[in-house]
Amino acid sequence: MAVLNIENVSKTFGDTRVLEDINIAMAEGEFLILVGPSGCGKSTLLNMIAGLETITEGQITLDGRSVNTASPRERNIAMVFQFYALYPNMNVRRNIEFGLKMRGVAKQERGATVERVAKMLQIEDLLNRKPAQLSGGQRQRVAIGRALARDPALFLFDEPLSNLDAKLRVEMRTEIKQLHQRLATAMVYVTHDQIEAMTLGDRIAVMHAGRVQQLGTPREIYDDPANRYVAGFIGSPAMNFIECELIGEAGDTAVCLTGATDEARLALPSATTERLAAHGARRVVMGVRPEHLVPAAHGSAEAIACRIDVVEPTGPDTYLHTEINAEPVTARCLPSAAPAAGDTVALAVDVERAVFFDCDSEARIA
Amino acid sequence: MATRTEDGVARGGSLARVLVYGLLLLAAAYFLLPLYVMLTTSFKTLGQISGGNLFALPAPFSLTGWQQAWSSACTGSDCTGLQHYFWNSVAFTVPAVLLSTAFGALNGYVLTKWRFKGSEIIFGLLLVGTFVPFQMFLLPMARVLGMIGLDNSVAGLTLVHSVYGVAFTTLFCRNYYVAIPDELVKAARIDGASFISTFRYVILPISTPILMVCVIWQFTQIWNDFLFGVVFTSGDAHPITVALNNLVNTSSTGIKRYNVDMAGAIITALPTLVVYIVAGRYFMRGLTAGAVKG
Incomplete structure (x- = not known):
């Protein structure tokens, strides 16, 4: 049975439609990511699950029970906020037990819970401190502790790591993942950071303009994006989009790619050509991830000669910025094989991994 | 000559400082003098008030004014003080x-x-x-x-x-x-x-x-x-x-x-x-x- 079921949910603020027809079902113990740019409606959706925002249309069920009209108190959920939202007047202990106190749990039981949670998060020595005396990482740990104390059916995280510095963010990310593995409780996690989305999620819902653009596992989202938006949003550096002409008939189609000088023709795999033929367009947008645009082996017939504008070493990889069909693209190479800026390099496209989008609708066509 | 101070605000030299403090003292006196006169007058006897200096300290020191104001002075026809x-x-x-x-x-x-x-x-x-x-x-x-x-x-x-x-x-x-x-x-x-x-x-x-x-x-x-x-x-x-x-x-x-x-x-x-x-x-x-x- 689904822990959380969101059916045909829409949300309007005045005349503005912020969420449109959202459908997500979450399995027991699943880690679901809502990812998207600011203003895509992901936090609004989380607030609706929490009961902090009303639902304009559709239905949300928790544990099989419709919660459309239930107050946050009546939902078996806990939430961790971006700015921690610790009660500044209470020490850590009282922060953690506040939810239990509000639900009338006896003092002795509250004490036991606080001890258990504090031990799990290794914040036992902080229990008597006020939030102002804690560092950012400690505060977020306490905020997580406050959510854990309630032992809810569903955890909600609203960009919990975006206020931490880069190093701490990576540490806490791992800790949250470990926590999820240990608790096996369902979690909904909102973030705008696609790396957090990829590393944490069992499934990812990529949101944009109030709609779920794609819902799938990190692998599906990365390898098999539903449209150009998802393809461009997930992945760093971003996927290259090259507008190009198709030549030839079905079964024997190629794309024309021009680098610095000559035009190269790349034959496409037959499965791809069939789908492209079914769609019918002659101009398409080809999407190629930087790791699938690499220096060609010597003498390769389908290599594209490109003049490298910028060379960007990142450590494990070096990225090359150049142009294909007059559009800026990024290629990847080994640091040991990195050319210098200004060099002309033959690049090869892994056409098996390339994806194709409609020029206008940006929908995936092959 | 301006010098940098602890809080990073540049302040003037000694002449400017004398002027600033002088002005502040004057302002303080302006506000405190009426209070001083009120306080001293309230502890004086009627005789000292009519005969003495406005700024003189009360001699003898008398609580009569306070006692009367609190419990026996007349407010209109009623004479039970404030x-x-x-x-x-x-x-x-x-x-x-x-x-x-x-x-x-x-x-x-x-x-x-x-x-x-x-x-x-x-x-x-x-x-x-x-x-x-x-x-x-x-x-x-x-x-x-x-x-x-x-x-x-x-x-x-x-x-x-x-x-x-x-x-x-x-x-x-x-x-x-x-x-x-x-x-x-x-x-x-x-x-x-x-x-x-x-x-x-x-x-x-x-x-x-x-x-x-x-x-x-x-x-x-x-x-x-x-x-x-x-x-x-x-x-x-x-x-x-x-x-x-x-x-x-x-x-x-x-x-x-x-x-x-x-x-x-x-x-x-x-x-x-x-x-x-x-x-x-x-x-x-x-x-x-x-x-x-x-």
Whole structure:
């Protein structure tokens, strides 16, 4: 049975439609990511699950029970906020037990819970401190502790790591993942950071303009994006989009790619050509991830000669910025094989991994 | 010559400094001299006042002025001093301060954390209340008090001051609460706290500075008020400000008893001074709290 079921949910603020027809079902113990740019409606959706925002249309069920009209108190959920939202007047202990106190749990039981949670998060020595005396990482740990104390059916995280510095963010990310593995409780996690989305999620819902653009596992989202938006949003550096002409008939189609000088023709795999033929367009947008645009082996017939504008070493990889069909693209190479800026390099496209989008609708066509 | 100082602000040389301190001392003297004259005069005998120097210290030191002002000076036909009226003022000031502060805090909480359709309009209307002068309230309020049977009573004054003060306390509290992150209230709701318990356990404990501002502001306004007191009450129900006026203007013997007048004025002003001293350190903190988040 689904822990959380969101059916045909829409949300309007005045005349503005912020969420449109959202459908997500979450399995027991699943880690679901809502990812998207600011203003895509992901936090609004989380607030609706929490009961902090009303639902304009559709239905949300928790544990099989419709919660459309239930107050946050009546939902078996806990939430961790971006700015921690610790009660500044209470020490850590009282922060953690506040939810239990509000639900009338006896003092002795509250004490036991606080001890258990504090031990799990290794914040036992902080229990008597006020939030102002804690560092950012400690505060977020306490905020997580406050959510854990309630032992809810569903955890909600609203960009919990975006206020931490880069190093701490990576540490806490791992800790949250470990926590999820240990608790096996369902979690909904909102973030705008696609790396957090990829590393944490069992499934990812990529949101944009109030709609779920794609819902799938990190692998599906990365390898098999539903449209150009998802393809461009997930992945760093971003996927290259090259507008190009198709030549030839079905079964024997190629794309024309021009680098610095000559035009190269790349034959496409037959499965791809069939789908492209079914769609019918002659101009398409080809999407190629930087790791699938690499220096060609010597003498390769389908290599594209490109003049490298910028060379960007990142450590494990070096990225090359150049142009294909007059559009800026990024290629990847080994640091040991990195050319210098200004060099002309033959690049090869892994056409098996390339994806194709409609020029206008940006929908995936092959 | 300008030199860099610890706080990084460049200040002038010694001449400029002398000028600055001189000016400050002059200003301090300007404000403190009247208080000095009041204090010394209140402890003098009538003979010393009429014969001596205005700035001389009291010799002999006499408490007669204070005793008479408190318990036997005439305010109109009644000659029992200010004590009765002092307690009158306490009786309506304390509840009115507490009521208007409590309502202001609740209003501010609702207007910032539980916004509803039209809440900004309601806040705007309340804001208008801070611009309406006292005088405009007089006639309609007199009618209302008469209709509900609270005219010429301490309870009536409590009501008038509470209602008039809510506009100010709401403004103060609303501006303070607007700087408190909404996430705090959301967290409390998720934790299962109700509207009231969120206020009680989360908002109220961090409101001390702004509540102090409300208390000081309201206490000063209400205790020092003369107009409402003189219009809405008479005789026995007068507040101390009206009684002080009557005391000063009642000269049955034809002699101005300045020591009694001065003592009476100090007695009247004392409670506000005490409130300022006790709660004052929160005052500045509260007034600036909205500006700097955190």
